[in-house]
Amino acid sequence: MSPVGDDTALLPHDEAYDERAFGFWLYLMSDAIIFALLFATYQIMAGDIAGGPQGSDLFSLPHTFGETLLLLTSSLTFGLASLALDAGNRRRVLAWLGVTFVLGLGFLAMEIHEFHGMITRGAGPDRSGFLSAFFTLVSTHGLHVSAGLVFILVMTVQVVVKGLSRPVSSRLERLGLFWHFLDIVWIGIFSVVYLPGILR
């Protein structure tokens, strides 16, 4: 409908922030189903190597350990950004967001490096069912991390431009949920994909 009254724009009510947080949780649950099904698919296809390489030929524990360290630390630094947000300290928020961004970018770089190495060795996603499932699961997580990085950039700009206003801080809280969610998924990937792959 077109505005009937005068155009005094107002900020949303308090309840609106609760609703957004709840809606975001629902989105995360829905996203978790996507990952659950990709995990299940990976689990089913882990043995379908079609005469190609298997996990133990491809995965490197130190490399995965490095990725894990970067991502878990980025969750910690995001937590510190959230604490700074609670304290209303804008510069510390920006600083921790920056650190989180760099760690996330490092994680992504390591992942791309790993993928690149596998593809050049002829172990790309078109090699076997196992590798299709591996690349899809891990890069879906990677795409989420990339989206999270874009989200961090957008929020950094918002914090700079708008300060820690109520709408901005509520968005930061949801970004936090998203970022920690990706951490949990990664722990799943580490335990379901890499560890059994290396130990096998």
Add this chain to the structure above:
Amino acid sequence: MDMRILGRLTAADALPFYSWVAVGGAVVTVLGLLTIVGAITFLRKWRYVWTEWMTSLDHKRIGIMYVMLALVMLVRGFVDAIMMRAQQAVALNSTGYLPPEHFDQIFSSHGTIMIFFMAMPFLTGLINIIVPQQIGARDVAFPFMNSVSLWLTAAGAGLVLISLVVGRFSTAGWTGYPPYSGAEYNPGVGVDYWIWAIQVSGIGTTLSGINFIVTILKRRAPGMKLMRMPLFCWTTLATSILMIFAFPALTVTTALLALDRIFDMHFFTNAGGGNLMNYINLFWIWGHPEVYILILPAFGIYSSVVSTFAAKRLFGYKSLVYATMAIALLSFTVWLHHFFTMGAGAGVNAFFGIATMVIAVPTGVKVFDWLMTLFRGRITFHPSMLWALGFIVTFVIGGMTGVLLALPPADYLMHNSTFLVAHFHNMLIPGALFGYLAGYMFWFPKAFGFTLDERWGKGAFWCWIIGFYLAFMPLYVLGFMGMARRMERYEISAWQPFLLIAALGAVVILAGITCLVIQLVVSIRKRNEKRDLTGDPWDGRTLEWLTSSPPAPYNFAVLPQVRDIDALHDMKRHGSVYVRPKQYEDILLPINTGAGVLIGGLAFVFGFSAVWHIWWVAAAALLAILATAAARSFRDKTEFCLTGSKVQEIENRHFRDLAREGVL
């Protein structure tokens, strides 16, 4: 990957010269679009259509647009259906009038359209118009996201429609089973159209699910406990939960198929370690809950209709609620019954067979509740009531054949036969479509302020139900006679009489659709006689009948106090209805935005270019969607204030109408 500027899009491949029927369909589609665009231009209504409708964030208008989309797609899907019936009626020992390639496209698009672009928008539209009003809310929780959902659904529908003009549609059936849907056997664009249409609209559906859950759980009027919600709200809640849990499975399934097709991956291929059984599992993990996503809202509509036109409180409200939630839960435990013949062990098949039969129990509870509501009620035979009565009888028959199919040994005989086709149409036509049509005729006056013609409505009902029995009962028989589904031609002359009866049934249904069109035209022309100024033409029992028709943008100037399941009925009895406050408060309403249309349009561009492998456009469209969303996130103030005095003006008009009708 294809790196040409226009991907694999070439005029020779793209235009539908493979069949004169397809050329005809393409011409009709293009002419239809040109007629609409021409009419709006000729009437100089673009500004109106853009500012009042396309950019609207009002849940009622979004709902109306959903229903309009659904009705258009109902006609398109029905044209597919009657073409199949005509082909099978004549294709004994002959090729009929459709080449096999085209026939396969038609049964694929019929199923895809009816499920994703008729039923889904129809139910989402009715929910949008009614549920916020039934819970006494002023809006949905996320009005902008609502608009995005609508335009993503429209973008998906647009992809299916344009596949008739540019390129071809899938020939792999609405379920798209690999390996036939894989790149090896289906290298063209058909399956890609199917994938991206579903992918784009599926995301819209997931967002709708989130929106409705938050709206129902967070925006109920004071006093409306969960156990005081109208049943339609309960079934909407259940459907929305199923949407957010089940639709990701469809997203994953079609995404993996797309990866197989584009990047030569091996999820579902025959060779390379693919596992096509995984596709069928993933697909039906979505597919079975989807059946209840379609049917549960209709159950809610029937509950409203039966109780209103029996002028009685719903019998067994609590049992209906528990039955709804039980069905929602059980719907995730039965997916394997769609492929008993895949050859899982006897134990697995037995488990899923029994779970399937168990669903009949809560469904049976519901049927008895509706019957008991009718018992000793003062029944008005409004068309909506006829749809409900027709549903109860017909749906029970479909349920019986479902229990039959739930027995794995029997399923081995009937799998993939026309018996199955008859069964699921016997569930979905009465169980979903009749419900939506009942809701359409019941709530039309709420949305537009005048009632629909009842005589043509009854005509539509009788044509539909008679046509249904004529069209689908023969398919049960044919299934027992061994006829497989999706046959483009056949050599067994004993089948033909039944196929002729089925074709006759389709013609009778065509008469039903014609009645629906005439009903709409007649009602619009007689709208002044049929005007409903009270907002409550049927002596309604729930809160949506408390608002004016059509409702004010804010629905309720004063949030109602709820004390009973039939909240409005309770107010009427206690004389607390239509009470005016001393002063009206300011109300915040969402500001219109074109961002939803933009995202939908970009999603269409993305889908179209992904189908044709025009990757640079697809990437640009995705980036543009991201940029739109990011830009939108910078807006903190998305609402404007409708001042109390403006509210009072609108309400004065409403109360003048009420006084004129002698309601006050």
